[in-house]
Amino acid sequence: MTIYLDNSATTIASQKTVEIMTKYLIEDYGNPSSLHRMGFRAEKTLKEARKNIARTIGFSEKEVFFTSCGTESDNLAIFGVMPKDKRQNHIISTKVEHPAVLKALKELEKRGKKVTYLDVDKDCNVDLKGLEEAIDESTYLVSVMAVNNEVGTIMNLDMIKKIIDEKSNGKILLHSDAVQGYGKIHVEKLPVDLMSLSGHKVHCTKGIGAIGVRDKVNLNPIIFGGGQERGKRSGTENLPAIAAFGEVAKDIESSLDENILKGRKIKEKLKKGIESEIKDILINTPENSSEFILSISFLGTRGEVILHTLEEKGIMVSTGSACSSNSKSMSHVLKAMGRTNKEIEGAIRFSFSKYNTLEEMDIVIDEVKKTVGRFRKFGSFR
Numbered sequence: 001m002t003i004y005l006d007n008s009a010t011t012i013a014s015q016k017t018v019e020i021m022t023k024y025l026i027e028d029y030g031n032p033s034s035l036h037r038m039g040f041r042a043e044k045t046l047k048e049a050r051k052n053i054a055r056t057i058g059f060s061e062k063e064v065f066f067t068s069c070g071t072e073s074d075n076l077a078i079f080g081v082m083p084k085d086k087r088q089n090h091i092i093s094t095k096v097e098h099p100a101v102l103k104a105l106k107e108l109e110k111r112g113k114k115v116t117y118l119d120v121d122k123d124c125n126v127d128l129k130g131l132e133e134a135i136d137e138s139t140y141l142v143s144v145m146a147v148n149n150e151v152g153t154i155m156n157l158d159m160i161k162k163i164i165d166e167k168s169n170g171k172i173l174l175h176s177d178a179v180q181g182y183g184k185i186h187v188e189k190l191p192v193d194l195m196s197l198s199g200h201k202v203h204c205t206k207g208i209g210a211i212g213v214r215d216k217v218n219l220n221p222i223i224f225g226g227g228q229e230r231g232k233r234s235g236t237e238n239l240p241a242i243a244a245f246g247e248v249a250k251d252i253e254s255s256l257d258e259n260i261l262k263g264r265k266i267k268e269k270l271k272k273g274i275e276s277e278i279k280d281i282l283i284n285t286p287e288n289s290s291e292f293i294l295s296i297s298f299l300g301t302r303g304e305v306i307l308h309t310l311e312e313k314g315i316m317v318s319t320g321s322a323c324s325s326n327s328k329s330m331s332h333v334l335k336a337m338g339r340t341n342k343e344i345e346g347a348i349r350f351s352f353s354k355y356n357t358l359e360e361m362d363i364v365i366d367e368v369k370k371t372v373g374r375f376r377k378f379g380s381f382r
């Protein structure tokens with residue numbers, strides 16, 4: 001038995017993904033740049049997939065570019081919009097971004113840019129006053145994720161956009177890492193100039209990502225070569241994955257609301273079950289959050305031990321922190337939310353997909369209860 005509750009890390013590929021990828025690997029394997037009919041068919045597929053994704057993120061077809069993953073999309077956004085004007089040297093982001101953003105920003109700092117990392121409150125909401133105060137003449141980019149990958153908070157991008165537009169007359173660009181938002185919330189409504197996506201979080205495959213870039217944005221490439229993706233991202237297109245990503249987009253378009261509802265029921269059941277069965281817990285995930293993430297600290301335990309014990313029962317979860325009690329490698333997100341080391345140490349992230357069931361949650365509640373109870377009775381029993 002496997003109950004997979006680590007869908008924020010990656011997801012199972014859908015049957016459709018497998019079928020489409022197989023077709024484009026062994027039948028329609030042409031290169032979109034080739035001039036013969038196989039190339040022509042590949043180009044048509046590429047166009048179709050781009051169109052499907054564009055519709056689901058609120059960008060036009062010509063504003064969507066394929067990349068290899070969410071990390072690449074984040075890097076492309078951050079390095080690609082660097083202005084020529086040296087006076088424009090300030091970026092604003094948050095303390096709770098994914099390393100794909102944070103490490104890219106650290107690199108920019110080494111290259112002389114100034115970065116302000118905004119605080120968040122106990123629910124992981126961005127400090128909007130801090131944003132207002134941080135914006136100055138030199139600010140050219142604000143990067144804030146759509147949904148936090150550790151606790152699921154949905155960031156207030158509408159307010160963020162309003163503030164930056166008011167303070168800069170619409171001159172500052174807004175990028176959002178929507179890797180945990182795509183297929184989970186209505187990202188097509190987000191008021192952003194650049195949006196990063198990743199295929200493997202939505203039942204497509206590893207090795208495919210995309211970025212939405214508004215027409216007005218002057219995006220310079222970070223990879224140079226054959227000029228694919230209109231020069232923004234060279235390298236032969238990963239057509240099997242792109243074709244599958246386009247199909248996934250169609251699924252998202254037709255069943256996002258249904259999936260959100262399903263996720264809500266599953267999350268509610270697990271949350272209520274754990275709350276009523278287990279004492280001394282701290283729910284890290286706030287009300288205003290993705291229906292697909294639930295982070296809970298089981299006080300007086302170690303998340304890493306709970307994770308491995310659940311794994312033996314076939315239940316896959318993730319810790320809220322890296323696998324160490326060393327405070328340096330503890331979750332930067334929970335830390336920014338003001339959690340104590342002990343609270344961070346006992347954190348577990350359950351993350352769901354449309355393939356999870358309510359019945360699975362009965363088993364999970366039972367096993368988590370037993371595991372936490374044993375840990376609290378005997379200490380670290382592994």
Ligand code: PLP
Pocket residue numbers: 008009068069070071072074098100145147148149177179180198199200209
């Ligand atoms: N951004 C967020 C919020 C993520 O959760 C992840 C993956 O965990 C990434 C970016 C990186 O995406 P990828 O694994 O496609 O590089």
